[in-house]
Amino acid sequence: MDALPALDFCPPEVDAPAWQTLIRGLQQRMRLLDALTQDLYGPQQSLQQGLVPTALTHGHSGYLPALQDLQPLGGNWLGLARFEVARDLNGAWWVLHQHTGVPPRLPDRWRQHRPSVAELEGLMRWRACSPLTAQDSALLVALVPSSLHPPSQAPEPLAPWGITLACPEHLVVRDHQLWLLQPSGPSRVHGLINMQPVDVLDPLELQADVSHGITGLFEALRLGQLRMMNLPGLGFWNTPAWQGFWAALSEQWLDEPLMLPSLPTWWMGEALAQDQANTHAQQAWLLPTYGHDGLRPTLEPVPLAGLSPTQRHEILRAGGTSPADWTLQGPWWGEPGWQVTVLSAGTGHACLLDAVAVRAHHTAGAH
Secondary structure, rough: OOOOHHHHHHOOOOOOEEEEEHHHHHHHHHEEEEEHHOOOOOOEEEEHHHOOOOHHHOOOOOOOOHHOOOOOOOOOOOOOEEEEEEEOOOOOEEEEEEEEEOOOHHHHHHOOOOOOOOHHHHHHHHHHOHHHHHOOOEEEEEOOHHHHHHHHOOEEOOOOOOOEEEEEHHHHEOOOOOOOOOOOOOOEOOEEEEEEOOOOOOOOOOOOOOOOOOOOOHHHHHHOEEEEOOOOHHHHHHHHHHHOHHHHHHHHHHHHOOOOOOOEEEOOHHHHHHHHHHOOOOEEEEEEEOOOOOOOOOOOOOEEOOOOHHHHHHHHHHOOOHHEEEEOOOOOOOEEEEEEEEEEOOEEEEEEEEEEEEEOOOOOOHO
């Protein structure tokens, strides 16, 4: 994968070779995420071979069966992802946390017409990866929540982005094509950039709030009538449980060693992981595997220090939960980290967009 020039982002605290090492490792993570997503929404060989647990994919509310067998235009599922990374006391990079989807501050910055050079370059690369969006006349729309752009306001062109800002109420699907409703009349949308904090859902196929969804959107995607950045259905990757799987998945799926290690992590849905709760009781945390997904009891991180084996067993079974609802993760003792935003611009391209220092030390309980 190609990256934008790393030195544009290299912080003064980090030497250039170390930053390049980080970029190559994040590119690998993006390739792995995208390849596995294509499989999980396609032939599902990784499930059949037992490489990934069904409970973390089909059992997660972020996995959307309605998108099974979708072939996204441009060849990639992944759009934006952000990684919290840090160096240990020996200078080696680690990934502490990763999240697919839109960084919280990004939609508001776009609305204020403040693009960075990297964001403009990344958008140009993304646009060029599909004939539908590469044409000069293609209309690209950035979809933001109605709270940022109320339906009463007309869609707003964003200079110098070459895209138009709109909310779900400004968009409609007709004849399997997406159209932008403007005062001058409807215009066909060729590329949709999802900037919403939640999945863009299709009320025709899923139970969804119409203020977030666009009826008929999924069928337009299936028929290749629309290209979309930040596709729905990727939220299942955001559980901390995956941190314990990446090293093996990289070896088995990419035939490559994982360049950037993850925090020691054990998903409690595996019998062997439950033994680790005793081994790491003085330092580790129990984290909710599924977050606040609305399907399970609301759980908060629990430090294991000071808990007896009986108390730990009670926590794992409390309130109708099961051990699989918990993930065990070790603490971080290295340097303060960085939140790095990466864009998968198309098959074979990943662009580093942003890097923000995280001044506080990361701990497992900070997720």
